[in-house]
Amino acid sequence: xxxxxxxxxxxxxxxxxxxxxxxxxxxxxxxxxxxxxxxxxxxxxxxxxxxxxxxxxxxxxxxxxxxxxxxxxxxxxxxxxxxxxxxxxxxxxxxxxxxxxxxxxxxxxxxxxxxxxxxxxxxxxxxxxxxxxxxxxxxxxxxxxxxxxxxxxxxxxxxxxxxxxxxxxxxxxxxxxxxxxxxxxxxxxxxxxxxxxxxxxxxxxxxxxxxxxxxxxxxxxxxxxxxxxxxxxxxxxxxxxxxxxx
Numbered sequence: 001x002x003x004x005x006x007x008x009x010x011x012x013x014x015x016x017x018x019x020x021x022x023x024x025x026x027x028x029x030x031x032x033x034x035x036x037x038x039x040x041x042x043x044x045x046x047x048x049x050x051x052x053x054x055x056x057x058x059x060x061x062x063x064x065x066x067x068x069x070x071x072x073x074x075x076x077x078x079x080x081x082x083x084x085x086x087x088x089x090x091x092x093x094x095x096x097x098x099x100x101x102x103x104x105x106x107x108x109x110x111x112x113x114x115x116x117x118x119x120x121x122x123x124x125x126x127x128x129x130x131x132x133x134x135x136x137x138x139x140x141x142x143x144x145x146x147x148x149x150x151x152x153x154x155x156x157x158x159x160x161x162x163x164x165x166x167x168x169x170x171x172x173x174x175x176x177x178x179x180x181x182x183x184x185x186x187x188x189x190x191x192x193x194x195x196x197x198x199x200x201x202x203x204x205x206x207x208x209x210x211x212x213x214x215x216x217x218x219x220x221x222x223x224x225x226x227x228x229x230x231x232x233x234x235x236x237x238x239x240x241x242x243x244x245x246x
Contacts, residue, residue: 003217005066007204011196014044014069015110016237017137018188022051022109025135028180028241029105032056032133036104039063039127041093042111046073046086047192052107053077053085061098063091093120100126108136110237116160117167121242122174128244134176140164140238142183150231153223164238176242183236194225 008014036058040049043062046069053060064070070088077086091097093108093115106128112120117138128134139154141163154161162170164181171178201218208214228235 003204003208003214005068007197007200007217007221009068009200011200012045012192013047013110014042014193015137016189016193017048017109017184018192019047019051021137021182021184021188021239022048023055024182025239025241026052026055029056029133029135031131032058032104035059037061037102038105038107039096039098039103041096041106041108041124042114043069043073043088044111045069046076046088048107048109049073049086050076050080050082053082054080056105058085058104060086061089061103062086063089063093063096065090065092096124096127098127101129102127103132104129105133105135108134110137112136112138113158113160117162118160118170118174121171121176125175125244130244130246132244133179133241134244135239135241137184137237137239138167139235140167141235142238143234146234147231150227150234153227154235157224161235167238167240171240171242175244175246177245179241179243181238181240183238186232186236188237189228189232194228197221198225 034057036056038052038058038060040060040062043049043064046062049060049062067090073088077083106124168178201222
């Protein structure tokens, strides 16, 4: 198994977030129709997919490139009596196999960085009905006075990172009307993401004690966690809710 997936195996989420934040974003979708069609892109093991199915009347199509994550989602859907509302598909976010103008809501928590914020919202717009919503969470600068250490770290790891105002400008020039945004709480980084990751790192250190490549990957993950612990005032994950206007 690739070390990245082994690090992330069996943790509740594949990025920062929490159910309360998911539900808060859902409440900002004011006029979606009954029996909505929702696409959850980069769903991972699907914690947010379950909340979408519980809180929106409609069908959720959940896609991810990783079959292991999808298998976990299918099992969780069954255990929550939501199998009829959730359809899991193995698919890349880079090549969506759906008709255009097809979805009332497209959702992406903590995964749009894979394709890039600007590219993602521009390409996915074609699959949203006019008047439909796109909801994404994206790592963003929260202040302008960024210390050099986190600035260097994130600009190396994710050069597209921007401030909230800059992301809203991209939204406005990409055929959307901004509906709102909010920062997820720090607890959303720790409870279901970083704390389980720390446990995985500690276990894998013992398994790969003499494996330099594996330990380099573990070091990178641990450094990301330590970076947030030191500089959480300066960056965070932000939910952006937008509506397709034409």
